Amino acid sequence: MSNTDIEIVVEDPTAPEANSPQIVSVRVVDVVVSLVLLALAITLGFDNWRTGAGWESTGPQPGYFPFYLSIILGGASLYGLVAAFLSRTEASESFVTRAQLRRVMAVFVPTLLFVLVTQFLGLYVASFLLISGFMRLVGKIALWKSLLTAFVFTAAMFVTFDIAFDVIMPKGPLEAAFGR
Numbered sequence: 001m002s003n004t005d006i007e008i009v010v011e012d013p014t015a016p017e018a019n020s021p022q023i024v025s026v027r028v029v030d031v032v033v034s035l036v037l038l039a040l041a042i043t044l045g046f047d048n049w050r051t052g053a054g055w056e057s058t059g060p061q062p063g064y065f066p067f068y069l070s071i072i073l074g075g076a077s078l079y080g081l082v083a084a085f086l087s088r089t090e091a092s093e094s095f096v097t098r099a100q101l102r103r104v105m106a107v108f109v110p111t112l113l114f115v116l117v118t119q120f121l122g123l124y125v126a127s128f129l130l131i132s133g134f135m136r137l138v139g140k141i142a143l144w145k146s147l148l149t150a151f152v153f154t155a156a157m158f159v160t161f162d163i164a165f166d167v168i169m170p171k172g173p174l175e176a177a178f179g180r
Contacts, residue, residue: 110133
């Protein structure tokens, strides 16, 4: 028989420390996201109203459905704003601490650089750099394993997309040197 009250706890030595200072509260994030969505709803609503949000004899105008979806989005955003201001618990509740933000940025910044590097070096070289960099720097995996894994994965991507399915992917100078 199994006992469901027993809990297995696994310690994570790389987990962020519990006493890290708060960067931003849940209320602030709720308000900012609601305002951004409200601005998007207003922009989309105006644009779709301008292109035609009515009903003609042949059916709906081009902006009919998007206009009403933007009204729903605007209403939900206003609800989110009111809920954020009325909530007393969210004002003090931490959304992210400094240590947690550092861990998120350890993934976000290389991924953003991957997107930028893809424009200049192509998808395959950028993927190789991203995978080997993550494995080596974040995963602390041996250099040869990181390079081998990145090479095998990138080669498999190349064979799958470029050769087997003939999908056009962003290419860089390395692929041009090989005539691809």
